[in-house]
Amino acid sequence: MALRPAPRTDVNRSAILARLGAHGPASRADLARALNVSPALMTSLTKDLIADGLLLELDHSPSQGGRPARMLGLVSSAGRAVGVKVVADHVAFVEVGIDGTVRRSASEPFDASATTFLADLTTLLRRFIAGGSREPLLGIGVGVPGSVDRQGNGLVDSAQLGWQQVPIGSTLRREFALPVLVENNVNALAVAERLYGVGRQHENFLVVTIGTGVGAGIVVDGVVLRGNGGGAGEIGHIPVSETGPLCSCGSHGCLESFIGEASLVASARERGVIGAGSGMAALRAAADAENPEATAIFSEAGHRLGRALAGVVHTLDPEIVIILGEGTAAWKHWSFGFEPALRSALIPSRRGIAVAVETWQDESWAQGAAAIVLATPFDSEGLAGDQGRLVRERLVEQSSPQGDDLL
Amino acid sequence: MALRPAPRTDVNRSAILARLGAHGPASRADLARALNVSPALMTSLTKDLIADGLLLELDHSPSQGGRPARMLGLVSSAGRAVGVKVVADHVAFVEVGIDGTVRRSASEPFDASATTFLADLTTLLRRFIAGGSREPLLGIGVGVPGSVDRQGNGLVDSAQLGWQQVPIGSTLRREFALPVLVENNVNALAVAERLYGVGRQHENFLVVTIGTGVGAGIVVDGVVLRGNGGGAGEIGHIPVSETGPLCSCGSHGCLESFIGEASLVASARERGVIGAGSGMAALRAAADAENPEATAIFSEAGHRLGRALAGVVHTLDPEIVIILGEGTAAWKHWSFGFEPALRSALIPSRRGIAVAVETWQDESWAQGAAAIVLATPFDSEGLAGDQGRLVRERLVEQSSPQGDDLL
DNA sequence: TCGGCTTTGTTCAGAACTAAATAAACATTA
DNA sequence: TAATGTTTATTTAGTTCTGAACAAAGCCGA
Numbered sequence: 001m002a003l004r005p006a007p008r009t010d011v012n013r014s015a016i017l018a019r020l021g022a023h024g025p026a027s028r029a030d031l032a033r034a035l036n037v038s039p040a041l042m043t044s045l046t047k048d049l050i051a052d053g054l055l056l057e058l059d060h061s062p063s064q065g066g067r068p069a070r071m072l073g074l075v076s077s078a079g080r081a082v083g084v085k086v087v088a089d090h091v092a093f094v095e096v097g098i099d100g101t102v103r104r105s106a107s108e109p110f111d112a113s114a115t116t117f118l119a120d121l122t123t124l125l126r127r128f129i130a131g132g133s134r135e136p137l138l139g140i141g142v143g144v145p146g147s148v149d150r151q152g153n154g155l156v157d158s159a160q161l162g163w164q165q166v167p168i169g170s171t172l173r174r175e176f177a178l179p180v181l182v183e184n185n186v187n188a189l190a191v192a193e194r195l196y197g198v199g200r201q202h203e204n205f206l207v208v209t210i211g212t213g214v215g216a217g218i219v220v221d222g223v224v225l226r227g228n229g230g231g232a233g234e235i236g237h238i239p240v241s242e243t244g245p246l247c248s249c250g251s252h253g254c255l256e257s258f259i260g261e262a263s264l265v266a267s268a269r270e271r272g273v274i275g276a277g278s279g280m281a282a283l284r285a286a287a288d289a290e291n292p293e294a295t296a297i298f299s300e301a302g303h304r305l306g307r308a309l310a311g312v313v314h315t316l317d318p319e320i321v322i323i324l325g326e327g328t329a330a331w332k333h334w335s336f337g338f339e340p341a342l343r344s345a346l347i348p349s350r351r352g353i354a355v356a357v358e359t360w361q362d363e364s365w366a367q368g369a370a371a372i373v374l375a376t377p378f379d380s381e382g383l384a385g386d387q388g389r390l391v392r393e394r395l396v397e398q399s400s401p402q403g404d405d406l407l
Numbered sequence: 408m409a410l411r412p413a414p415r416t417d418v419n420r421s422a423i424l425a426r427l428g429a430h431g432p433a434s435r436a437d438l439a440r441a442l443n444v445s446p447a448l449m450t451s452l453t454k455d456l457i458a459d460g461l462l463l464e465l466d467h468s469p470s471q472g473g474r475p476a477r478m479l480g481l482v483s484s485a486g487r488a489v490g491v492k493v494v495a496d497h498v499a500f501v502e503v504g505i506d507g508t509v510r511r512s513a514s515e516p517f518d519a520s521a522t523t524f525l526a527d528l529t530t531l532l533r534r535f536i537a538g539g540s541r542e543p544l545l546g547i548g549v550g551v552p553g554s555v556d557r558q559g560n561g562l563v564d565s566a567q568l569g570w571q572q573v574p575i576g577s578t579l580r581r582e583f584a585l586p587v588l589v590e591n592n593v594n595a596l597a598v599a600e601r602l603y604g605v606g607r608q609h610e611n612f613l614v615v616t617i618g619t620g621v622g623a624g625i626v627v628d629g630v631v632l633r634g635n636g637g638g639a640g641e642i643g644h645i646p647v648s649e650t651g652p653l654c655s656c657g658s659h660g661c662l663e664s665f666i667g668e669a670s671l672v673a674s675a676r677e678r679g680v681i682g683a684g685s686g687m688a689a690l691r692a693a694a695d696a697e698n699p700e701a702t703a704i705f706s707e708a709g710h711r712l713g714r715a716l717a718g719v720v721h722t723l724d725p726e727i728v729i730i731l732g733e734g735t736a737a738w739k740h741w742s743f744g745f746e747p748a749l750r751s752a753l754i755p756s757r758r759g760i761a762v763a764v765e766t767w768q769d770e771s772w773a774q775g776a777a778a779i780v781l782a783t784p785f786d787s788e789g790l791a792g793d794q795g796r797l798v799r800e801r802l803v804e805q806s807s808p809q810g811d812d813l814l
Numbered sequence: 815t816c817g818g819c820t821t822t823g824t825t826c827a828g829a830a831c832t833a834a835a836t837a838a839a840c841a842t843t844a
Numbered sequence: 845t846a847a848t849g850t851t852t853a854t855t856t857a858g859t860t861c862t863g864a865a866c867a868a869a870g871c872c873g874a
Contacts, residue, residue, distance in 0.1 A: 066821020227724025473851020
């Protein structure tokens, strides 16, 4: 019901920086159009940013019939962000530049169930940050497999990690005196997709991850849908069968209990496709070698995923579905069952919906977490709240590389 | 990616009117808080509105420890809106006051498949409008069972009506020279819920209708989620079974083909609960009389609905689910299967989700359509686009009761 | 080569808002 | 009953944006 988000200038200024970071150099006129702002204001804002040394004028771009555009580019040393991926047995870090490119990364063992896990995480993170460049650190993004009350708060509930109301945001904020944004890992990926991936061209899309579990990030009108308690996108627990194995959530017949990695490996062992000691890698190898049992396992999983996603597509009407996650390594085997199941279960007008499978890298999760920090300029005080404002201040002021007391 | 919706004053002015219409009289301070605007601006805006004769000062409300609030109320003759419900065999009209209350209603036979259906609709609508009051008519809202490209455009696709790309919006605009807003009927209901119903207290909720078909309206952060092509909420075609009757959409196992009215009646006939000539009324009567076969039919339907909604709730994480539609007349029989199915299929943190069943009236559909017109003040140029601006202009100018050439 | 045409970028007046200070009108409490 | 506090409403000064007009800098066709 709120009417008009307060027009704060720092939102605009850093939106310009983020836009240039995500899409490369652009003219003032381009920026004004893209950010839905008058050319007059863009002139004034860019003048300030150039004076502050955050932007610089590049060469002219060839004329398109009129006056040639003077391109503007980022001063790439303007900032960096750190992304953290937290899972049950390890954490991964990346440092990204202001344009989202990964500069360095690391992975460390970590026990989320240890009593000292918060101190452990702090220590590991401190070590990683210390190794970085001297550029101003805009903030820390943390991706977790679970639900987060608010990005800027960072109270985490996660069955997978065994966490209940863990105040990861406030803890890290206190330790590092930096803006800290916490988000569900799939939502973070969706933000990254929106900034740097296929989602750039789409306002409404669905990011689906397959791997240990199954999850979805939902982007509507360009922003991530979080739902009431930050728990939207839990498609892993869509009921797909009246009967079925007991899921970790306590219910029967959840999607995840059929197509999660544990389930696929278990049924592969049951059918004798792989040995008791082997795992997903062996199963994938078997499928690659055209073992019919192995390909059937993937194909059945694809079938179930396809029908479940048909329901989600009917519910949300996205433009495109983007498949990500560790499980995509075997996607060619999934798709055999997925494609027909999805298409045939859709109403005719949706049957042609686009499905994209992007290449997956180890660091993608952490990169997504970092994207949350870089996305705050577009946030207009919505998701990231207070912490978003702090990120913007750091980006624009740029005077204090670290350590101000700003929690 | 847009940054800041252009701050148009007419948006604010009519937002005040709509707020008062939806929530009753309020003080300036209340309004400023509710609309997220400074008290200073509220003083200035209300001064204008009072001068224009749209608002008037009421008595003081008892003090809550400070200066007592001067309440502001709508001048109720400030405007009216007409809502139209279109289904295959009839149309229904309502005229509502600026506060959303129904003033009069009518229902007329109508053949959506006739070649002259557009002319027929125009004639019926013209007749209904002619019988109304002399107050300025703000606009016409049309609810259809199908998808609409954009509210302010009004190009309709509806399998149920047999319509493909029917330009209902532009046709009515040309005929009546009034703002015309077209929307999917369930989405329209969701807007009405948001303005006048349970949804007033919730930013994220789900409106589910049961009746001839099954549909959902999704409200996220206070606004209706329309999806890419305006087709979000088609939960009737969520696949719930690998096998099942052929659905009208061409697929098998859709939710609607199990729990739509036609299916329930058919299975009641099959089981001999009702005669070949009887319909839903007879089935409900049988269930009311505790016929075990009849109650089982409803209970099974409730069970299927519950499991399907569990998937939707996992996907969207709403605060509350609101059940509406003609089918709610038999809800007590549905709920027997619905409640356990829904709760047991939800992950623990969602298991307590609120479910509300509101009383249903014949004119609710048309009232929902009218609500779309009255909701445009809150639209901030988003959904209703150009037509929303026109509604606001009519509301604020109020000089021209009808007939200006303004399409 | 000279006017149209188009697109980019700037300037400037004014609109739309806010923040902060202040007044107004009550309640509570000593 | 006087002092203190609370909530509502208004005024004033200043900031942030837009719209419109205009200058700049290229194209193109005659």
